[in-house]
Amino acid sequence: MKSISSAYIHVPFCSQICYYCDFAKVLIEGQPVDDYVDELIKEFNFYNIKNLRTIYIGGGTPTTLSPEQMFRLISGISENLDLSVLEEFTVEANPGDLSDEMISVLASSPVNRISLGVQSFDDHLLKKIGRKHRAIDVYKSLEKLHRAGFVNVTIDLIYGLPNQTMEMVKADVAKFLELDLPHIALYSLILEDHTRFMNMQRSGLLHLPSDDKNADMYEYIMQTLSEKGYVHYEISNFSRPGYESKHNLTYWDNSEYFGFGAGASGYINGVRYKNHGPVHHYLEAAIDKKAIYEEVLGKKEKMEEEMFLGLRKAEGVLLKNFSKKFAIDFNEIYGEVLEKLLKTDLVIFDGERLSLSERGFELGNEVFEMFLLDR
Ligand code: SF4
Incomplete structure (x- = not known):
């Protein structure tokens, strides 16, 4: 196996299902979460990995794990690693889920970057897109993270949301700028099949900004963030110099990476693969280590x-x-x-x-x- 320096680890559990989401995810209630964490660790250690430059635990919502489960997962995957070469270890978090215990687990681990799924600072919009957290949770989480010593914190925002106006986008960008964070990813809402939003759209119940409005929003975002010193280093990503996401650059550099967990994708030895999902299928398939899909790239x-x-x-x-x-x-x-x-x-x-x-x-x-x- 060629040397691979990045790993993505998928935690598919969520405490709510957002109306726009088509990621590999499932409501956490009733799920075999402990078994899943065990299997993730086993799948990771199967490859006998010693050196990684970046690790990214994404979801789903990794912070729906209990602090104990998070501790077990991070310890299980990092115990055999040479941490001196690990440059970036990101965990995605939902603003409402960051308890003191969870933050203390993260802060005392090799995790050095947190990606917070803010999506908007507008409570009304957050409710309309099916998010559980509110803007106040964002501020509380950021304060706790900063107190625990996390500097490398990024947030996600979405624009082009139902009934969202340019003024609302400007307000979200202004609130981000007030926080003086080193990184942000901004995505335009994409309507995906099998989502509540797609059903609403088909019934004529969703009022989305036009393509032209969306383009205006994107232009405003690009212009404003670059005026404020953020480098627009990828279509949807902006950072202060030196805070570009090293892990995501692996993807854009077309380099290989491990993908662990239910429905996770990876790229090893010229083969793109996708693991079985949902959770039960992943746990069953894990016995013979089979992926659901493999494409040998020519x-x-x-x-x-x-x-x-x-x-x-x-x-x-x-x-x-x-x-x-x-x-x-x-x-x-x-x-x-x-x-x-x-x-x-x-x-x-x-x-x-x-x-x-x-x-x-x-x-x-x-x-x-x-x-x-x-x-
Ligand atoms: S957007 Fe994130 S939090 Fe919402 S359902 Fe999808 S994976 Fe879960």
């Missing part, structure tokens, strides 16, 4: 992914790196695409590096599609 798929993922980053793709990685001249593969793109305002090209322009960030999918190769 060179074409790898080259496409290199472009889709690389162009998500502001730094884009260095063409000579592409040529070296795939032992082929970039222009031979994508010369025509490059020529077409240079006639638009979607990309920036300095002769060596290709990246998205601001407009390209808004219309990323149009650009990515152009890098699909005939198979």
Whole structure:
């Protein structure tokens, strides 16, 4: 196995189901959580991992685990690791779930980054999208985290929510700026199948901002955050210099990573795989360590992914790196695409590096599609 330096660990439990969510998740009530934590540790240790640069425990909602379960999970996966090479260990948290006990477990562990699912500071909106926490919980959680010594804290916000106006987006961004945090991810609401929002949309009950309004919101966000010194380093992510998410950069750099847990995806030895989910299927399948799906990536798929993922980053793709990685001249593969793109305002090209322009960030999918190769 090639050296893999990142691991994603999925905790699928939630204490509520948000109306927009299509992630691999389940309500925690009645779930075999202890068995699940045991299995996660077993799955992790099966690979005999000694060195990781980044670990990310995401969900679901990892902080629905009890402090004891969280302690067991973190200790179980880190006991054989050389912690001196671990640079970033993130845990996702819901603002309402961060008890003093949970914070003390996290603070006395190798965890050094917390990702808080804030989504909005507007209580009315939070209720409308099915979130349990309120803005006051965000402030309380942040205060506790800071008191416990956590500096590297990021929050998620969503824009383009039902009946959300530009003024409401401005208010959310202003509240984020007041907090002076080093990182934020902002996502546009995407309607997904099998969600309450999709059902409401089909019944005509959901009033979402138009595409134009959404684009205006994104432009406002990009402009305001960059004026305030945040680096827009990936389509949806902004950070103070040095606080970019090292773990997520693994994905955008198209590097390999382990994925552990129910429904988790990973990328090992040129194979993208997805574990069984939901929880019971994961526990059953764990016995023979089978994934639900495995795709051995050919060179074409790898080259496409290199472009889709690389162009998500502001730094884009260095063409000579592409040529070296795939032992082929970039222009031979994508010369025509490059020529077409240079006639638009979607990309920036300095002769060596290709990246998205601001407009390209808004219309990323149009650009990515152009890098699909005939198979
Ligand atoms: S958005 Fe997060 S908290 Fe809400 S249901 Fe999905 S995974 Fe759970």
